[in-house]
Amino acid sequence: MSSTPPVTTAPVPAAPDVGVLRAPIETAPSAIKLEGPMFARFVGFLGLFLLVLGAVVVVATRVTGQARIVPENWGFLFSGVGIALMLYHAIIDGEQEIRRLYGMLFVAFLVLSVVAAVLPGPFKADSQTAGYFFMPWGIGAAILAILFAIPFVRHETDELLRTISGGVLLVLGAGSCVGALVAGALNPDWLAGPGLALAVLGLGFLSVYLGQVGTDDGIGYTVAVALGAFGGAALFYVFARTVFPTVLFDGPMALRKPSQALDYWKVAGRVAVVVASLILVGTGALGKFPVWLRAVLAGTGLVVGTVFVLGSTGTYVTIAPRPFLIPSGAVLGGIGLVYLAVSLGVCSDNQFVTLVRRELAAYFTSPIGFIVLAGMLLVQGTSYVQFVATLQSGQPMPEPIVEDYGIHILSLIGFILQIPALTMRLLAEEKRTGTLEVLLTAPVNEIPVVASKFLGTWIFFMLCWVPAGLFLIALRTVGDAPFDYRPMIGFYLALAAQGAMFLAMGLFFSALTRDQIVSAVLTFAVLLVLLAFAFLRRQPLLLDLPDALLAVANRLSFYHTWLESLSGQLPVRNLLLALSLTVFWLFLATKVLETRKWN
Structure with missing residues (x-):
């Protein structure tokens, strides 16, 4: 036996556990317990199968022009569900082969979006056909590229690939943001169409880039400040x-x-x-x-x-x-204001802003956020396809025709499922894991904790509804007769107020219990009952309910408020009631947290 000592070698770094996410710089106070990688991979491959199946159905129907055994609408549904399942897999499984696969999917959707933007060609297109394929197909592909870019840049460990992907995101984001503002200033009418979509997508790419590099100092801070500077310049212009x-x-x-x-x-x-x-x-x-x-x-x-x-x-x-102010100036100023707000939000060291930023970032580092985003994109895309089919069928549609687009059965279902999914773990999971006590021992009290959780969730909630407005811009390429878009502005105001009220209610239910399932069920039950009351008010069935009860429930129901806003009548009383109840629910949630001192 040799007495020569073995040659000393450099220690081999331990491989990261499969399925364990590397914590970003800023995350929510509590982490979500994730399923094992085997389950996530099964979900991912099931999603890939559904995506391929749906794509085959849609392409076959469009090429042959004949209905198949599986309808085209089902093809879109299969594709949307498949993408949602694949996003769930992408955010959980950080294995090298898996993240590279989803990185390729990010590139594929990005290329598809660029191709859709230039077809039928910059010299062959006229004012009616320019951007025909970009809206909505290019917009949808770009949004999917953003969603798949987030887990890829988060999991990727190779510095070269991280640098390349970061450079692509920076070039796309900065080019789109600056190009949209400059082109909008030179041609204001263009900004109210494709320019607005390009500005929103550019902000999405830049946000992913800033989330990758951070904004404490260096290039990330410079880019964030430049974004705010361009936003301020747009406002001044x-x-x-x-x-x-x-x-x-x-x-x-x-x-x-x-x-x-x-x-x-x-x-x-x-x-x-x-x-x-x-x-x-x-x-x-x-x-x-x-x-x-x-x-x-x-x-x-x-x-x-x-x-x-x-x-x-x-x-x-x-x-x-x-x-100039209406409508072009308002659109340009609104974009500049959003850019300035995002810049201040990511660069600020304010305690409350930091808490809001962490809550918002938590949705982009958890499966729940990606599932909700993909689900709402599927809902709004399907609603748009069916709405366009109705327009092209030549059936008479009373004004405002956008009512058939906003009040869609899938939108109603998506709303009553989205609210519980976003609010169920806000405080219930914190209490169950014991991290709420750790959070409240920091130099913050209950009010900023509750307010930051609410505001971060509300911002994410409104982001989920952005595709609906972007898809609506594409209608200029579908029909020759223009229609009034202003009811959609009222709809978004109603959506913001009603969403705030129900999110605050869900936050209160989450503060009452340690079980997030119980919190979700309570929130879902209230939304379902209010929706049922709204239908009973319009079409009374076998139930003989007092008119006063139906009137109150109808006033609280989001369905009634949506109808009024899309009909061109801004329901100011309903909005004020929703905002008042928002404050009421937040007050109750704060008091529930304060009871821990008495116990």
């Missing part, structure tokens, strides 16, 4: 193009009454604007900010003050300015 030409055209006459007497209220308002501009200049000159921010503040104040002083002394524009 909308303000300048809307206000400056009018001020310079009206001249000093805008400060006088019809009797030619000086209007002191208007003069006071003009003086207030000039004083505010001087304060902005002083803040930029003397403030303790970065040099570039000081220059921007001082320059903005100087330009605004100069224009209003000139407009008070003479008329410098002789041609009446064209209206």
